[in-house]
Amino acid sequence: xxxxxxxxxxxxxxxxxxxxxxxxxxxxxxxxxxxxxxxxxxxxxxxxxxxxxxxxxxxxxxxxxxxxxxxxxxxxxxxxxxxxxxxxxxxxxxxxxxxxxxxxxxxxxxxxxxxxxxxxxxxxxxxxxxxxxxxxxxxxxxxxxxxxxxxxxxxxxxxxxxxxxxxxxxxxxxxxxxxxxxxxxxxxxxxxxxxxxxxxxxxxxxxxxxxxxxxxxxxxxxxxxxxxxxxxxxxxxxxxxxxxxxxxxxxxxxxxxxxxxxxxxxxxxxxxxxxxxxxxxxxxxxxxxxxxxxxxxxxxxxxxxxxxxxxxxxxxxxxxxxxxxxxxxxxxxxxxxxxxxxxxxxxxxxxxxxxxxxxxxxxxxxxxxxxxxxxxxxxxxxxxxxxxxxxxxxxxxxxxxxxxxxxxxxxxxxxxxxxxxxxxxxxxxxxxxxxxxxxxxxxx
Amino acid sequence: xxxxxxxxxxxxxxxxxxxxxxxxxxxxxxxxxxxxxxxxxxxxxxxxxxxxxxxxxxxxxxxxxxxxxxxxxxxxxxxxxxxxxxxxxxxxxxxxxxxxxxxxxxxxxxxxxxxxxxxxxxxxxxxxxxxxxxxxxxxxxxxxxxxxxxxxxxxxxxxxxxxxxxxxxxxxxxxxxxxxxxxxxxxxxxxxxxxxxxxxxxxxxxxxxxxxxxxxxxxxxxxxxxxxxxxxxxxxxxxxxxxxxxxxxxxxxxxxxxxxxxxxxxxxxxxxxxxxxxxxxxxxxxxxxxxxxxxxxxxxxxxxxxxxxxxxxx
Numbered sequence: 001x002x003x004x005x006x007x008x009x010x011x012x013x014x015x016x017x018x019x020x021x022x023x024x025x026x027x028x029x030x031x032x033x034x035x036x037x038x039x040x041x042x043x044x045x046x047x048x049x050x051x052x053x054x055x056x057x058x059x060x061x062x063x064x065x066x067x068x069x070x071x072x073x074x075x076x077x078x079x080x081x082x083x084x085x086x087x088x089x090x091x092x093x094x095x096x097x098x099x100x101x102x103x104x105x106x107x108x109x110x111x112x113x114x115x116x117x118x119x120x121x122x123x124x125x126x127x128x129x130x131x132x133x134x135x136x137x138x139x140x141x142x143x144x145x146x147x148x149x150x151x152x153x154x155x156x157x158x159x160x161x162x163x164x165x166x167x168x169x170x171x172x173x174x175x176x177x178x179x180x181x182x183x184x185x186x187x188x189x190x191x192x193x194x195x196x197x198x199x200x201x202x203x204x205x206x207x208x209x210x211x212x213x214x215x216x217x218x219x220x221x222x223x224x225x226x227x228x229x230x231x232x233x234x235x236x237x238x239x240x241x242x243x244x245x246x247x248x249x250x251x252x253x254x255x256x257x258x259x260x261x262x263x264x265x266x267x268x269x270x271x272x273x274x275x276x277x278x279x280x281x282x283x284x285x286x287x288x289x290x291x292x293x294x295x296x297x298x299x300x301x302x303x304x305x306x307x308x309x310x311x312x313x314x315x316x317x318x319x320x321x322x323x324x325x326x327x328x329x330x331x332x333x334x335x336x337x338x339x340x341x342x343x344x345x346x347x348x349x350x351x352x353x354x355x356x357x358x359x360x361x362x363x364x365x366x367x368x369x370x371x372x373x374x375x376x377x378x379x380x381x382x383x384x385x386x387x388x389x390x391x392x393x394x395x396x397x398x399x400x401x402x403x404x405x406x407x408x409x410x411x412x413x414x415x416x417x418x419x420x421x422x423x424x425x426x427x428x429x430x431x432x433x434x435x436x437x438x439x440x441x442x443x444x
Numbered sequence: 445x446x447x448x449x450x451x452x453x454x455x456x457x458x459x460x461x462x463x464x465x466x467x468x469x470x471x472x473x474x475x476x477x478x479x480x481x482x483x484x485x486x487x488x489x490x491x492x493x494x495x496x497x498x499x500x501x502x503x504x505x506x507x508x509x510x511x512x513x514x515x516x517x518x519x520x521x522x523x524x525x526x527x528x529x530x531x532x533x534x535x536x537x538x539x540x541x542x543x544x545x546x547x548x549x550x551x552x553x554x555x556x557x558x559x560x561x562x563x564x565x566x567x568x569x570x571x572x573x574x575x576x577x578x579x580x581x582x583x584x585x586x587x588x589x590x591x592x593x594x595x596x597x598x599x600x601x602x603x604x605x606x607x608x609x610x611x612x613x614x615x616x617x618x619x620x621x622x623x624x625x626x627x628x629x630x631x632x633x634x635x636x637x638x639x640x641x642x643x644x645x646x647x648x649x650x651x652x653x654x655x656x657x658x659x660x661x662x663x664x665x666x667x668x669x670x671x672x673x674x675x676x677x678x679x680x681x682x683x684x685x686x687x688x689x690x691x692x693x694x695x696x697x698x699x700x701x702x703x704x705x706x707x708x709x710x711x712x713x714x715x716x717x718x719x720x721x722x723x724x725x726x727x728x729x730x731x732x733x734x735x736x737x738x739x740x741x742x743x744x745x746x747x748x749x750x751x752x753x754x755x756x757x758x
Contacts, residue, residue, distance in 0.1 A: 101528055102694070103685070111651065114653050130552070144479055145476075146479055151471070153471075153477065154476060154478075155476040162473075162475055184634040187636075188636060213475075213476065214471075227487075231558045233489070233552055235490060239609065239610075291604070293492065293493045293541055293544055295545075295552075298538060298539050298544050298602060299534045302538065302602060303605070309602070311603060311608070312602050312603060312605060313605060313609050315609055316609070318615065329651060329652065356623070361627070361630035362630060363625060364625065364626070365621075365623045394630060394632070400621055407619060408617045409619060412617050412618075412619055413617050415617075416617050417616075428619075432632060443632070443635070444630050444631060444632055
């Protein structure tokens with residue numbers, strides 16, 4: 001096994017700690033010892049003492065030559081549509097145990113803790129459906145555009161693919177992202193606290209292009225209804241201002257057609273607005289003169305306030321950020337080691353201007369580096385250097401968007417909105433790194 | 445009133461509108477077709493608070509009672525109090541317009557087979573759910589005139605919130621960008637209870653890059669029992685899985701329990717097919733299974749065949 005370098009900021013679980021013939025039992029032994037206290041010592045002694053007899057020498061590391069350097073590899077095209085390396089099999093969307101009654105009306109979260117940059121891989125973009133996911137034949141799919149228009153229109157997918165297109169990078173965040181955290185921390189990892197979040201390059205036709213094509217009534221048109229072709233026939237009201245600004249009728253996601261989970265073959269993309277407005281499996285847009293007051297704007301997706309009233313049409317997703325590493329469920333191994341703090345920030349009102357980092361629970365802050373590109377209504381990746389001194393630390397990030405809005409603390413949100421409003425929790429997240437290096441979801 | 449009658453009604457209304465409207469101007473792309481009134485009428489199902497979009501037809505609370513007990517109670521509870529699935533209490537405590545209830549039931553319920561109710565049936569079951577919620581009296585009849593007039597108890601408490609309706613909306617919560625000595629004291633005020641993560645999520649380290657997938661020698665996943673092909677797909681396709689799982693009770697019994705119960709009963713297969721087709725209660729409790737009219741005889745036979753080969757519960 002390789003030498004221990006105290007300056008390396010290693011995070012458990014790292015692969016080299018688990019390449020062991022004893023499999024799961026070894027992992028348990030390691031976990032048990034680590035909770036015992038002298039984490040570093042335990043890990044070191046394990047490495048020396050616990051390697052079971054009969055373990056092949058690690059010829060894959062220098063000076064040894066691994067088998068893949070000596071064997072002819074697989075043919076080109078062995079995977080005509082590529083799949084991730086088998087070693088990445090744990091990096092998947094996951095549902096939170098006990099959250100929903102049925103898998104048909106449910107949610108699977110994006111594994112933010114394992115992702116790089118700002119683009120969410122198509123197979124990992126979170127999935128939230130209300131009456132199951134339909135499998136739609138694109139040749140039999142139609143988009144109906146009607147209501148206050150000169151000529152109601154029916155578009156085929158081919159029509160839409162031939163119209164002038166745009167490609168833009170935007171985040172999609174469910175309005176209920178972080179909903180489980182309103183009262184107190186209730187889930188262990190950033191996948192569950194913030195994973196109803198994805199960011200893709202979306203391609204499609206601007207909704208304004210279609211509205212002009214159908215000759216919408218510029219005087220009377222105030223609100224649109226967008227409707228899905230799924231069994232939910234999910235509907236949401238879209239104000240005409242958004243529709244004419246940057247809404248996309250999208251068929252493309254990161255260079256390919258949408259995934260079925262993301263609305264294949266057609267969805268609405270309403271940048272910066274609650275995920276549910278980005279209606280998937282889009283079949284109909286109706287131009288109207290008043291809001292539609294749908295179930296997803298009354299019984300659900302309206303925010304209950306402490307005075308018993310509820311806020312309706314809470315469209316915009318306000319500025320929010322979270323550290324994705326180190327984050328809940330990880331373990332830092334090396335006291336005195338270097339760790340890069342990295343995470344994501346976004347705002348439905350514009351772009352991210354600054355992200356600050358605190359390692360002492362919000363007493364003191366310093367600015368993080370923003371990775372370019374920094375785009376409107378898109379995820380922005382931030383980074384900051386950090387050397388962990390081995391004592392407990394409270395990691396936080398706080399973003400400021402182009403309107404000057406500063407991401408609030410949990411208690412500031414609660415003072416105004418109570419704990420029953422479900423949606424729009426954009427509070428600063430705190431991760432506690434304990435003395436053993438274990439990272440926990442906590443509140444300060 | 446049947447769906448086709450609804451369509452004809454809507455069609456007539458739209459034909460009038462079109463006749464009165466301005467002549468269609470040419471679009472510059474020459475893509476897409478002009479939608480016909482029939483095409484629009486088939487899809488134009490939304491209903492607004494002012495009643496726009498409500499079709500002809502009607503239904504009473506008592507008619508709705510029968511439909512509800514047969515098609516809704518199994519999930520939402522006899523009194524809307526919930527049976528496994530969500531309660532319908534929001535109708536009283538969150539809903540501002542009864543028309544939205546009609547719109548939603550019409551498009552999305554009953555969950556296993558949405559858009560299967562006629563306009564009369566949707567009116568009736570809407571009336572019944574409103575009555576369950578103490579919003580309308582037992583002699584209420586819902587139709588396109590009465591429904592928009594229903595006074596919902598929560599109406600005035602639902603308020604459009606301008607702060608989040610546009611990008612320049614005013615934020616209700618403001619933090620400051622303080623950099624030094626921002627808090628006097630920092631204390632952890634809440635965290636997950638001990639043992640919570642392990643009990644609910646198992647070994648959370650599996651959620652990170654590493655562990656089992658990186659360890660070629662991890663124990664193999666125990667292989668699934670051999671199943672007759674098609675059973676699993678069919679219970680998905682026909683929506684049985686919203687009430688049944690193989691291993692656990694949801695609304696209806698676990699399929700393994702069913703397999704155990706009838707294992708030594710030669711007549712069971714025919715009997716089960718009939719039971720699924722006709723629905724009913726009594727074998728597992730008082731909650732009825734709604735009649736499953738949609739699967740073909742062949743599909744039901746395959747499901748029952750598959751079901752009876754399931755290994756027992758141990």
